[in-house]
Amino acid sequence: MTEPTSKASEPAIPAPPQVTAPPQQAKVPSNQSSAAAPAAPNPDLDRAKDIADRITSKYPGSKLEWVKPRRLKVSVPSGMIKDVALFARDSLGFDHISTVSGVDWIAKSALEVVYFVGSTAPGQEGFVLALSERVPRDNPVVPTLIEVWMGAEYHERETHEMFGLNFQGHPDQSHLFLPEDWNDLPPLRKDYVSPGR
Amino acid sequence: MKMALETEYSPDADRIMAVSLGPQHPGAGHFRIRLWLDGDYVVKALPDAGYVHRGEEKMGEYRNYIQNVPHLERPVILDSSNILFAYSLGVDELMNSKIPSRGQYLRVIMSEINRIISHMYFIAIQGLFLGHTTMITWCMGDRDFWIDLGERIAGARVTFAYIIPGGVRNDIPEFAIEKGLRTCDWFEKRMDEYEKIFYDNPMVHQRSDGVGVLSREEAVAFGATGTVARASGLALDVRKDEPYSSYQDFEFKTPVLTQGDSWARAYVALLDMRESVKIIRQALKRLPQGPVRLKLGPQPRVPAGEAYSRTEAARGEMSYYIVSDGSPRPYRLKIGVPSAKNLRALPHLLRNVHVADIPVIYWSLNYWPVEADR
Amino acid sequence: MVVAERQKAGTFQVLVGKIDEVLQYAIGDPLRYLANWGRLYSLWPVHLETACCSVEVGAAAGSRFDIERFGTLEAFGSLRACDLIIVMGTVTRKLAPRLKLIYDQMAEPKWVIAMGACSITGGLYFDSYNVLRGIDDIIPVDVYVPGCPPRAEALIQGIVLLQEKIRRMPTLSGR
Ligand code: SF4
Numbered sequence: 001m002t003e004p005t006s007k008a009s010e011p012a013i014p015a016p017p018q019v020t021a022p023p024q025q026a027k028v029p030s031n032q033s034s035a036a037a038p039a040a041p042n043p044d045l046d047r048a049k050d051i052a053d054r055i056t057s058k059y060p061g062s063k064l065e066w067v068k069p070r071r072l073k074v075s076v077p078s079g080m081i082k083d084v085a086l087f088a089r090d091s092l093g094f095d096h097i098s099t100v101s102g103v104d105w106i107a108k109s110a111l112e113v114v115y116f117v118g119s120t121a122p123g124q125e126g127f128v129l130a131l132s133e134r135v136p137r138d139n140p141v142v143p144t145l146i147e148v149w150m151g152a153e154y155h156e157r158e159t160h161e162m163f164g165l166n167f168q169g170h171p172d173q174s175h176l177f178l179p180e181d182w183n184d185l186p187p188l189r190k191d192y193v194s195p196g197r
Numbered sequence: 198m199k200m201a202l203e204t205e206y207s208p209d210a211d212r213i214m215a216v217s218l219g220p221q222h223p224g225a226g227h228f229r230i231r232l233w234l235d236g237d238y239v240v241k242a243l244p245d246a247g248y249v250h251r252g253e254e255k256m257g258e259y260r261n262y263i264q265n266v267p268h269l270e271r272p273v274i275l276d277s278s279n280i281l282f283a284y285s286l287g288v289d290e291l292m293n294s295k296i297p298s299r300g301q302y303l304r305v306i307m308s309e310i311n312r313i314i315s316h317m318y319f320i321a322i323q324g325l326f327l328g329h330t331t332m333i334t335w336c337m338g339d340r341d342f343w344i345d346l347g348e349r350i351a352g353a354r355v356t357f358a359y360i361i362p363g364g365v366r367n368d369i370p371e372f373a374i375e376k377g378l379r380t381c382d383w384f385e386k387r388m389d390e391y392e393k394i395f396y397d398n399p400m401v402h403q404r405s406d407g408v409g410v411l412s413r414e415e416a417v418a419f420g421a422t423g424t425v426a427r428a429s430g431l432a433l434d435v436r437k438d439e440p441y442s443s444y445q446d447f448e449f450k451t452p453v454l455t456q457g458d459s460w461a462r463a464y465v466a467l468l469d470m471r472e473s474v475k476i477i478r479q480a481l482k483r484l485p486q487g488p489v490r491l492k493l494g495p496q497p498r499v500p501a502g503e504a505y506s507r508t509e510a511a512r513g514e515m516s517y518y519i520v521s522d523g524s525p526r527p528y529r530l531k532i533g534v535p536s537a538k539n540l541r542a543l544p545h546l547l548r549n550v551h552v553a554d555i556p557v558i559y560w561s562l563n564y565w566p567v568e569a570d571r
Numbered sequence: 572m573v574v575a576e577r578q579k580a581g582t583f584q585v586l587v588g589k590i591d592e593v594l595q596y597a598i599g600d601p602l603r604y605l606a607n608w609g610r611l612y613s614l615w616p617v618h619l620e621t622a623c624c625s626v627e628v629g630a631a632a633g634s635r636f637d638i639e640r641f642g643t644l645e646a647f648g649s650l651r652a653c654d655l656i657i658v659m660g661t662v663t664r665k666l667a668p669r670l671k672l673i674y675d676q677m678a679e680p681k682w683v684i685a686m687g688a689c690s691i692t693g694g695l696y697f698d699s700y701n702v703l704r705g706i707d708d709i710i711p712v713d714v715y716v717p718g719c720p721p722r723a724e725a726l727i728q729g730i731v732l733l734q735e736k737i738r739r740m741p742t743l744s745g746r
Contacts, residue, residue, distance in 0.1 A: 220666065227621055227625075248665050248666045249661060249663060251622075251661055251663065251696050251699050251702050252699040255700060256696070267695065268696070271623050272623070275626055318626065318629065321629075337629065337634055337635070344630075354627075567622055567623050
């Protein structure tokens with residue numbers, strides 16, 4: 001029953017001219033339109049927007065990438081992810097780490113790290129906040145967020161070996177899933193080609 | 198909460214012995230735990246995963262959205278519908294497809310059948326590790342009735358590949374509805390017997406009460422999900438928190454226990470199965486008429502965008518992060534599996550315990566290495 | 572060759588050689604048959620789960636299929652006492668050296684069942700960066716059980732085929 005606006009805007013993305021362009025560019029205008037158009041009342045969407053507002057107003061550099069019912073993704077400028085994470089945990093109730101992922105934007109020469117955080121606060125369990133930060137591909141260093149969400153430890157270890165992202169301050173970045181003698185590019189980078197292909 | 202540190206002991210002290218448990222070990226199976234022992238006590242334990250790491254996420258980038266279906270269910274072959282459920286929800290969200298209600302109900306039915314199949318395996322092996330041979334014999338046998346039901350509906354034995362983007366693969370045959378209802382009735386009586394012979398067994402209580410206690414705060418800090426979280430008093434259930442598919446139509450509870458020990462983690466599974474049976478019965482009785490899936494074609498084009506979808510799988514929150522760039526293949530496919538989310542609790546629980554308690558604690562986390570490694 | 576040398580050494584040795592041959596047929600053959608028959612119904616598999624096919628082994632060991640009927644125990648013995656290794660699916664690059672190590676530790680005679688498409692050819696994971704395309708490169712395989720996963724019945728059939736092979740094993744020492 002939700003988001004008639006985004007539904008209307010999705011076909012309006014006429015086959016993006018550059019295929020390699022990340023979806024963000026296409027997505028941002030659709031968010032603005034959905035914010036402007038009077039949508040059908042959807043408390044989950046409103047609440048997610050509210051959370052997004054609180055983060056973006058507190059940290060003006062951060063940008064709302066997309067918002068959906070119960071989901072929002074906020075990208076923060078480099079070096080600020082820990083502050084935002086602490087704010088999200090202590091003031092917004094996002095205390096339950098769900099998973100950590102990376103994305104390799106090879107066309108933009110950037111690596112992105114995304115933290116997906118859920119909440120255990122009553123009434124807010126269904127919400128997932130995605131916090132992301134982009135770092136240059138040749139020097140991918142981000143601070144570790146173990147002190148914020150302890151459960152992030154193994155997820156960060158996995159992201160390190162899969163994307164070559166360096167988590168500064170991480171106690172142990174040895175291989176978790178890859179063989180001990182892995183001697184190649186991190187496999188989930190886009191320029192790594194699987195041997196069978 | 199502060200970080201747990203191992204500084205109380207020095208793992209290099211002379212009396213400390215380093216042992217590795219697995220990967221060839223009856224209790225470990227495709228998994229290794231590196232242990233540092235002081236006599237009979239575990240000083241420190243580190244999990245060593247990755248023996249089944251098959252690179253599903255990279256493979257997902259080489260295949261289109263439909264081709265991804267079969268290999269994505271392999272990591273959780275015990276729970277194959279639920280891992281596809283989250284994937285299908287993500288793709289549906291990106292494609293903005295509205296699944297017909299019969300398809301929604303069938304998705305729920307299959308995912309609950311799979312939850313039972315997975316929990317039965319879990320309890321069976323927990324019985325084995327506790328030296329309770331009756332439980333493994335019973336559960337492995339009874340589990341096959343549910344697999345049979347799934348086979349009647351989906352056509353394959355354990356790899357159902359039933360829930361696909363756009364709905365479910367085929368309709369349920371008429372006789373399977375009746376068979377399903379009969380199986381539900383029979384299984385409810387059977388679960389009372391499990392309770393009597395296993396959960397109320399003094400031997401089981403002795404061996405698992407108070408063993409490997411995970412407090413609520415720790416469960417939150419480690420990001421535990423599913424049975425592990427619910428046994429520690431953390432009422433997390435994606436089915437309730439964000440009723441996906443048609444879960445808002447059914448009446449069920451989220452069982453929560455507060456002890457947080459191995460017994461509670463095993464008992465939550467039984468309570469979960471009771472709720473699953475209720476859901477299956479309601480869904481089978483109220484199955485709406487109509488088509489079961491949308492026509493997507495062999496190579497659906499998914500509009501550019503990102504989706505984070507999640508479901509409550511047997512082991513906990515199964516989540517997908519799908520990034521699409523408008524091409525037929527996903528740009529990035531992240532599978533957030535519950536076993537990997539619960540893994541952080543393992544080194545914490547395996548401290549200051551007897552060696553004999555390791556299997557019980559390890560398996561009570563419902564950790565399935567194939568799933569965690571992907 | 573041994574017999575030929577003895578024939579050169581004289582008629583006595585020829586006689587001994589004949590007795591040797593006679594013994595081979597008269598006692599050795601029944602003995603071999605007896606030994607193989609003994610091996611046949613007491614296969615002890617190593618408990619090495621390698622991937623998802625292991626749930627079907629679990630099901631086969633369960634009360635419905637009951638693999639013990641065919642003389643294969645659901646083994647929990649030591650590696651040294653085992654004579655069968657069922658490779659239950661995918662062997663990854665990390666597991667491969669361990670698999671070889673385990674195989675080398677087992678006492679002769681020993682057999683290998685490759686279960687599932689993954690352990691035969693790599694199966695679904697033909698383009699994965701971390702999966703071996705079949706285990707034949709590391710250890711010799713006696714019986715292939717295709718399927719993904721093979722049904723429990725298929726595994727039982729694989730075991731019966733292996734027993735057929737053991738029954739016809741030519742030498743006492745195994746290989
Ligand atoms: S053959 Fe299929 S079921 Fe067996 S290990 Fe490989 S993917 Fe899993």
